[in-house]
Amino acid sequence: MKTVSKILVSICCAIALQAKATTGVGLQQATATFSQTFSGDYSVGRAINGTIADGLGWAIHPQEGLNQTAAFETTADIGFAGGSLLTFTLNQSHTTPGGHILGHFRLSVTTDDRSTFCDGLPTGGDVTANWTVLVPISLSSSAGETLHVLPDNSILVSGTLPSTDIFTITAPTSLTGITGIRLEALTDPTLPFNGPGRQPDNGNFVLSEFSVGIDVIPEPSSLALLTSGILLLAGGRRISVQMGK
Numbered sequence: 001m002k003t004v005s006k007i008l009v010s011i012c013c014a015i016a017l018q019a020k021a022t023t024g025v026g027l028q029q030a031t032a033t034f035s036q037t038f039s040g041d042y043s044v045g046r047a048i049n050g051t052i053a054d055g056l057g058w059a060i061h062p063q064e065g066l067n068q069t070a071a072f073e074t075t076a077d078i079g080f081a082g083g084s085l086l087t088f089t090l091n092q093s094h095t096t097p098g099g100h101i102l103g104h105f106r107l108s109v110t111t112d113d114r115s116t117f118c119d120g121l122p123t124g125g126d127v128t129a130n131w132t133v134l135v136p137i138s139l140s141s142s143a144g145e146t147l148h149v150l151p152d153n154s155i156l157v158s159g160t161l162p163s164t165d166i167f168t169i170t171a172p173t174s175l176t177g178i179t180g181i182r183l184e185a186l187t188d189p190t191l192p193f194n195g196p197g198r199q200p201d202n203g204n205f206v207l208s209e210f211s212v213g214i215d216v217i218p219e220p221s222s223l224a225l226l227t228s229g230i231l232l233l234a235g236g237r238r239i240s241v242q243m244g245k
């Protein structure tokens with residue numbers, strides 16, 4: 001009985017460790033339809049420069065009220081054969097003034113050749129590729145904003161407007177050989193000036209850092225092993241009861 005329990009605990013721990021082994025995904029060649037130059041360098045590359053201390057990030061003033069797109073190449077092909085869970089972190093730490101939060105956005109991936117998209121331009125860049133929209137399965141806001149997934153798999157933000165926030169979004173994919181990530185900043189009538197940001201004075205946002213992690217989705221064989229372990233444990237219980245009599 002005790003041996004069986006230890007086996008089951010070991011199986012569970014192995015799967016838990018597997019699920020937590022997030023690997024960071026390198027991003028490069030930041031490209032956007034528009035990047036703000038008003039009042040500082042808010043080019044899209046600021047979203048992957050590894051710091052929030054400069055107070056900058058990707059922003060779009062005065063081109064609010066329009067959809068804007070950022071795209072990045074992955075530095076190496078990503079995607080596990082058995083499926084992957086992607087974790088996106090959207091750090092929005094601009095504080096002068098605060099409230100520069102994305103209000104509506106969508107995430108996609110591509111497997112196109114890197115030579116065919118992401119020319120590195122911060123404005124007027126080539127963000128065209130064969131994009132596959134991801135289906136988010138978990139959403140979180142560190143500052144208590146409300147995140148909803150809409151039918152087109154975009155994410156709409158509402159509720160309290162904090163000064164800064166960090167969104168964490170996870171989405172599975174069966175694709176392998178992923179070469180690029182797209183972040184669409186989308187308008188919505190519920191947002192100030194139609195967004196895409198929540199900044200009350202103009203609908204802008206500042207994306208201080210955008211990062212991606214990848215995990216293996218536990219293979220069916222692992223789940224089968226777990227299930228068999230539970231059945232074995234159940235059998236052990238029956239045996240121990242009989243032995244106790």
Ligand SMILES: [Ca+2]
Nearest residue numbers: 046049051208
């Ligand atoms: Ca940055």
